[in-house]
Amino acid sequence: MTVQLLERRATQPAAAVKMAIADCDIHPSPKSMEKEVYPYLEKRWQRHLETYGVRPRQGFANGPAFPKGQPDASRRDAYPPNGGRPGSDLDFMRQQHLDPYNVQLGILNPLRGGQGVQNGDFSAALCRAINDWQIAEWTSKEPRLKGSVVVPYEDAAASAAEIDARAGDTNFAQVLVLSRTAEPLGQRRYWPIYEAAARAKLPVAVHAFGYGGFPVTGGGWPSYYIEEMVGHAQCNQSVLTSMVMEGIFERLPTLKVILVEGGFAWLPALAWRLDKVWTRLRDETPHVKRPPSSYIRQQVWVTSQPTEEPEPRRHLLDTIEWMGWDRLLFATDYPHWDFDDPTQVLPPRVGEQQRRQFFMENARAVYGITG
Amino acid sequence: MSRHVIAATRDLPPGGRRVVTIKGRAIAIFNIAGEYFGLLNRCPHQGGNLGEGRLIGLVESGEPGDYRYSRPGEILRCPWHGWEFDLRSGRSRCDPARIQAKCFAVRVAPGEALGEGDYVLETFPVTVEENYVVVEV
Ligand code: FES
Numbered sequence: 001m002t003v004q005l006l007e008r009r010a011t012q013p014a015a016a017v018k019m020a021i022a023d024c025d026i027h028p029s030p031k032s033m034e035k036e037v038y039p040y041l042e043k044r045w046q047r048h049l050e051t052y053g054v055r056p057r058q059g060f061a062n063g064p065a066f067p068k069g070q071p072d073a074s075r076r077d078a079y080p081p082n083g084g085r086p087g088s089d090l091d092f093m094r095q096q097h098l099d100p101y102n103v104q105l106g107i108l109n110p111l112r113g114g115q116g117v118q119n120g121d122f123s124a125a126l127c128r129a130i131n132d133w134q135i136a137e138w139t140s141k142e143p144r145l146k147g148s149v150v151v152p153y154e155d156a157a158a159s160a161a162e163i164d165a166r167a168g169d170t171n172f173a174q175v176l177v178l179s180r181t182a183e184p185l186g187q188r189r190y191w192p193i194y195e196a197a198a199r200a201k202l203p204v205a206v207h208a209f210g211y212g213g214f215p216v217t218g219g220g221w222p223s224y225y226i227e228e229m230v231g232h233a234q235c236n237q238s239v240l241t242s243m244v245m246e247g248i249f250e251r252l253p254t255l256k257v258i259l260v261e262g263g264f265a266w267l268p269a270l271a272w273r274l275d276k277v278w279t280r281l282r283d284e285t286p287h288v289k290r291p292p293s294s295y296i297r298q299q300v301w302v303t304s305q306p307t308e309e310p311e312p313r314r315h316l317l318d319t320i321e322w323m324g325w326d327r328l329l330f331a332t333d334y335p336h337w338d339f340d341d342p343t344q345v346l347p348p349r350v351g352e353q354q355r356r357q358f359f360m361e362n363a364r365a366v367y368g369i370t371g
Numbered sequence: 372m373s374r375h376v377i378a379a380t381r382d383l384p385p386g387g388r389r390v391v392t393i394k395g396r397a398i399a400i401f402n403i404a405g406e407y408f409g410l411l412n413r414c415p416h417q418g419g420n421l422g423e424g425r426l427i428g429l430v431e432s433g434e435p436g437d438y439r440y441s442r443p444g445e446i447l448r449c450p451w452h453g454w455e456f457d458l459r460s461g462r463s464r465c466d467p468a469r470i471q472a473k474c475f476a477v478r479v480a481p482g483e484a485l486g487e488g489d490y491v492l493e494t495f496p497v498t499v500e501e502n503y504v505v506v507e508v
């Protein structure tokens with residue numbers, strides 16, 4: 001736990017941020033499925049949704065495996081005054097988040113957008129509708145926001161078709177998959193997704209969570225939400241290890257992967273361990289030609305939130321040095337409860353150049369979006 | 372220190388809350404069962420708006436299976452990461468000695484006393500028949 005306290009300032013936090021920032025993890029929700037998403041969903045699937053609901057690939061039919069830290073996993077102050085779920089009102093998002101924090105580039109990651117749904121055709125139809133909805137309700141109205149191509153990732157061919165259909169559309173900045181899938185994400189069945197993303201020149205973001213049906217940890221089902229929260233770091237390590245060792249980065253040298261919301265302090269240690277073992281076991285995976293860390297160093301980025309908060313805080317800076325300041329993308333996770341405030345997330349002594357990389361330049365580089 | 376009149380008591384009844392800005396500082400004022408409390412509207416963790424936090428009670432436990440619930444409504448939970456603060460002292464539940472939200476004294480003054488000089492009336496007229504909520508900043 002951190003006990004690093006705020007210095008008391010007379011100003012509100014928002015007023016203190018001048019620098020333009022990129023927020024690489026914002027969660028929008030539809031105000032209403034009927035009004036906002038049905039226009040893009042065939043009648044047949046509207047009826048299916050009403051009759052059968054959404055069945056994720058896990059035993060918990062009605063939601064996540066653990067109750068969240070706050071209702072709807074959201075900041076209590078993020079409910080729009082005119083009603084609706086947190087993250088469902090663009091004007092309120094502007095007023096509470098984009099304007100005061102000077103967010104000039106915001107990446108939308110719609111969760112529950114049809115991903116991980118057991119009925120494959122329904123999953124594909126919902127993902128397509130959510131992509132259309134992002135354009136209609138968000139990116140066409142607010143140029144600071146960019147969408148994510150959500151794909152029915154358990155069906156790689158359908159996913160690739162969706163990516164191909166969106167290629168070149170500047171409403172979208174990336175392809176989105178979730179980290180908890182039926183098999184580790186590096187495996188062959190998912191390769192068409194990465195090939196299509198590389199063709200479309202879109203990075204693939206792997207957001208923590210999902211519905212693989214397996215426990216988040218490598219050691220079985222945990223008892224508590226806190227274990228799931230820290231379990232995302234383990235899950236992301238497995239995802240990344242799978243991607244490197246299955247040779248995705250070697251096969252697709254232009255592919256960019258962004259790991260979202262799994263923390264990052266584990267990354268240097270994982271890279272050290274992979275390199276060490278690879279030097280001894282490399283004959284087992286001859287398709288991985290270079291040390292694992294060199295692929296990670298060139299083709300993998302991580303978002304900052306939820307930032308580890310060690311005490312003393314300089315340990316955070318050591319960790320970032322080990323992974324490289326160019327690997328880290330700032331994210332708030334707005335409107336979710338474990339939100340990171342950009343005015344507080346870095347210790348005060350971080351220099352101007354590193355702040356610029358962390359808050360904006362790295363994001364522009366990875367998304368290929370110029371100022 | 373100055374005393375600021377922020378509302379008539381009938382506009383801030385029990386269960387009511389309001390965020391006011393005084394001398395550039397946002398302060399969250401709560402009426403808990405007729406008693407008034409004021410906290411800087413800025414959580415000492417990352418700056419969450421304490422004025423939008425949920426009010427809960429104090430749960431204490433001496434051993435597994437045994438718990439006591441007391442002081443309903445006097446503990447404020449930050450709307451962001453859920454750190455909890457005692458409205459009476461500003462002290463956090465997780466580390467009361469080191470982590471505290473800044474408190475402001477809030478009391479009720481009758482309208483007739485407000486004419487006597489050292490109150491700051493920001494935005495509204497005062498009548499002698501009413502009582503007013505006054506914050507010291
Ligand atoms: S900002 Fe209040 S708990 Fe983090």
